[in-house]
Amino acid sequence: MIKIEKLKKIFSTSNGRRIAVNEINLSVEKGEFFALLGPNGAGKTTTxxxxxxxxxxxxGTVTVDGLDVVKSPHLVRQKIGIIFQDPSLDDRLSASENMDFHGRLYGLSKAQRLMQSESLLKMVDLWDRRNDLVRTFSGGMRRRLEIARGLMHHPKLLILDEPTIGLDPKTRRTIWEYIHLSRKRWGMTVFLTTHYLEEADSADRVGVMDEGILVAVDTPENLKKMVGPEVLVLQTDPENLESIRSFLENRFKINDCHLDPEGEISFPLPAGEGNAINIVRTLPGNIYSMTIRKPDLDDVFIQMTGKNMSLNQENASPFHRVYRGKL
Ligand SMILES: Nc1ncnc2c1ncn2[C@@H]1O[C@H](COP(=O)(O)OP(=O)(O)OP(=O)(O)O)[C@@H](O)[C@H]1O
Ligand SMILES: [Mg+2]
Structure with a gap:
């Protein structure tokens, strides 16, 4: 459905050139649910x-369903539905009017517009509010309406740029129910960008993006397997972090510790290096708690980039690794 080859985007700024997307390659299959995960400024919205x-x-080149986005932009637009990161509804119009306007832009007949609008507004629970001005809607209601509007012309590809940011967990769940329902009904491909690890976790495949580079692409399970079977998290005094880090490096050859300035240190448990208790017993300074857990996508991100998703640059580890799985 999507083929991206050697894609590069350079912006000219007052300070010179900024490479927002740096030679990325990616293919997304029809019907696939793909999530692009990365911190602020990674290049997700630009992509x-x-x-x-x-x-x-x-x-570079980008095709959607075999159509080049530069050569055939109008045909590409017919195939996609997009939910922008920034709200794009007209708040001086009612919910129904926003839906109708979108349907007209896509050339739907009056009968199609009425039918689609009713079924989608019911799906997102806004049918009763269809005649109210969007200005009077809450943030969650606006987001639900944007999703309904994006689905109005039955797109083959739904592109969502952080669709649930700032929404409460219940609304986020509801929005995901609508999206999955539409995938099931029409076999729609979904391309999502997100900061939420659990949203990326439920995707078929995840692309990890940082500073314009796609550092890893694989299923969430495979990405997590690369970190290791388990992660050890220790709580200590903040001033003790560096000495523990160098001790782990020298004694156990553990090079990929992640330090949290609050006094937490985490690292993948090395295989065959003795169990967690043995490691912890030898460490200098006070250890207040230890937790062994399965790796999550945040650990993947740390391993790939030396930073965590919340992006504390000062805390970046020098041990960057670039992984190229199924690109
Ligand atoms: N129109 C523009 N002109 C100049 N620089 C830009 C422009 N748009 C984006 N950038 C820069 O490109 C880089 C990537 O921005 P982009 O919006 O793609 O990031 P993002 O991954 O979507 O981040 P976020 O999670 O904050 O939405 C940033 O450094 C940003 O400042
Ligand atoms: Mg963005």
């Missing part, structure tokens, strides 16, 4: 803007 024909690539 999505090129996919949806809003921006032109500086280099």
């Amino acid at each position: 999505i803007s090129i996919l949806s024909t809003i921006l032109k690539p500086s280099q």
